[in-house]
Amino acid sequence: APTPAPTPAPTPSPTAAFKGTYEYLRLVNTGLRGGGLFHGAARAGNKVVFAPSNSREIGIFDAETSKMTSLELRSEIAPLTNKFAGAAACGDVVVFAPADADFVGIYEVEKKTFSKVDVLSTILGMSKFSGAAALGLVDSVRKQVVFAPSNSNYLGVYDVGHRQLGLVDVSAHAVGNGKFAGAVAVDDKVYFVPHSANCIGIYDAVTVKFRSYSIAAFARDVHKFSGGAHVGGKIVFVPFKTLAVGVFDAAACSRYNPETCASDPFSLVPLPSGVERYAFQGGAAIGGDIIFAPYSARAAGMFSVATSKFTLLDLSDRLLWHTVPSAYFSGAANVGGSVIFVPNSGPVGELDVSMAITMAVEDKGRGWTAPSRLVGHLLGARAVGGLAALSAALCVGTLALLALTAKRFSAATTPVPAARCLFSVDTAESRRPQVGASGWTPLRGEDGLQV
Numbered sequence: 001a002p003t004p005a006p007t008p009a010p011t012p013s014p015t016a017a018f019k020g021t022y023e024y025l026r027l028v029n030t031g032l033r034g035g036g037l038f039h040g041a042a043r044a045g046n047k048v049v050f051a052p053s054n055s056r057e058i059g060i061f062d063a064e065t066s067k068m069t070s071l072e073l074r075s076e077i078a079p080l081t082n083k084f085a086g087a088a089a090c091g092d093v094v095v096f097a098p099a100d101a102d103f104v105g106i107y108e109v110e111k112k113t114f115s116k117v118d119v120l121s122t123i124l125g126m127s128k129f130s131g132a133a134a135l136g137l138v139d140s141v142r143k144q145v146v147f148a149p150s151n152s153n154y155l156g157v158y159d160v161g162h163r164q165l166g167l168v169d170v171s172a173h174a175v176g177n178g179k180f181a182g183a184v185a186v187d188d189k190v191y192f193v194p195h196s197a198n199c200i201g202i203y204d205a206v207t208v209k210f211r212s213y214s215i216a217a218f219a220r221d222v223h224k225f226s227g228g229a230h231v232g233g234k235i236v237f238v239p240f241k242t243l244a245v246g247v248f249d250a251a252a253c254s255r256y257n258p259e260t261c262a263s264d265p266f267s268l269v270p271l272p273s274g275v276e277r278y279a280f281q282g283g284a285a286i287g288g289d290i291i292f293a294p295y296s297a298r299a300a301g302m303f304s305v306a307t308s309k310f311t312l313l314d315l316s317d318r319l320l321w322h323t324v325p326s327a328y329f330s331g332a333a334n335v336g337g338s339v340i341f342v343p344n345s346g347p348v349g350e351l352d353v354s355m356a357i358t359m360a361v362e363d364k365g366r367g368w369t370a371p372s373r374l375v376g377h378l379l380g381a382r383a384v385g386g387l388a389a390l391s392a393a394l395c396v397g398t399l400a401l402l403a404l405t406a407k408r409f410s411a412a413t414t415p416v417p418a419a420r421c422l423f424s425v426d427t428a429e430s431r432r433p434q435v436g437a438s439g440w441t442p443l444r445g446e447d448g449l450q451v
Contacts, residue, residue, distance in 0.1 A: 071114060178222065189205065194225055269308050283301075
């Protein structure tokens with residue numbers, strides 16, 4: 001699971017001259033206390049269901065009425081922490097990806113009931129998965145939800161109709177903790193958002209194989225991205241620690257000749273100056289844009305897939321319920337013309353995107369400069385207080401830079417190696433997620449168990 005962001009110092013309240021967020025951001029009280037309440041959400045009709053992480057209840061937000069209801073979990077489940085990380089819907093069935101929980105969670109929207117499928121005999125460990133994506137119909141018969149591996153060396157494939165979990169080994173491509181944080185389904189493939197792994201994970205539901213695409217030449221730090229969404233064939237990774245938006249053009253790689261790429265399918269789009277790390281977590285597609293949910297920032301992000309233009313949507317006069325800002329939201333889902341922000345430690349956020357755009361702070365390209373008030377809220381007093389020291393350091397650094405300039409431009413440059421498609425590399429053994437297949441371990445849910 002993503003590492004919590006460092007807690008910024010308190011920042012002053014905005015002045016009355018910048019009011020206006022009330023018009024496009026509605027906050028709905030959950031009645032819950034604590035941090036890490038929910039992690040991920042799924043839309044089922046006009047309802048958005050929040051996956052409980054530390055919360056003792058499942059959250060259900062009705063976009064038609066803008067009201068929040070909840071379903072209290074059973075006494076032996078409710079106290080567990082970091083229960084689920086990610087949710088996906090197949091019809092009115094919402095499936096929760098198990099993080100520390102030893103079971104898959106299933107919430108049926110129409111019946112308003114919760115049940116579980118135990119996985120203790122199949123997979124163990126903490127933070128097993130982080131992210132879920134629904135594939136819909138597979139082979140015209142089965143509905144599946146795919147779980148992104150976090151600490152686990154297996155991705156999970158949950159068969160909704162048979163209430164069974166299958167596993168596919170990913171260790172030939174990615175190892176270690178916190179590998180991926182998010183899953184995005186496009187046609188019959190699921191793409192895993194690179195968190196600490198230096199590759200994009202790709203699961204093909206038709207061949208039942210896991211492959212990867214290296215991004216080591218672009219980004220090698222941990223906690224790079226958290227959450228993602230797609231528009232057309234382009235998948236956008238929401239920046240978490242990396243100060244750039246990740247864009248993967250899945251359509252650029254041939255479907256039938258995966259060893260060759262029409263063009264380099266991965267790119268980074270730098271965030272504007274003033275946006276710090278851990279600003280966003282999770283996103284949702286609406287129209288041709290991806291909306292980033294505020295995590296530690298007091299602004300939402302909006303990324304245009306067609307133009308690669310990044311826009312800040314200032315929410316600083318609404319995100320004021322923390323004495324010390326930390327983590328506001330942990331994901332997003334779209335319903336109609338609105339994006340619903342998943343509450344991490346406070347209320348639900350309901351963003352009217354079309355109205356917000358009219359009041360946006362726009363990226364003017366490389367020459368973009370954030371208003372000082374917004375920079376203050378994005379950076380926090382912790383960073384702003386360090387600007388004086390930074391200014392002094394820049395004076396010294398400038399002298400050193402001048403001394404190095406001649407040497408830098410006279411030396412031979414070494415080109416950065418381009419990432420290449422690794423789709424043909426697949427030595428991992430897989431347990432085919434199909435009923436009755438060899439190596440497949442069927443797991444039945446506790447029929448009739450309702451909470």
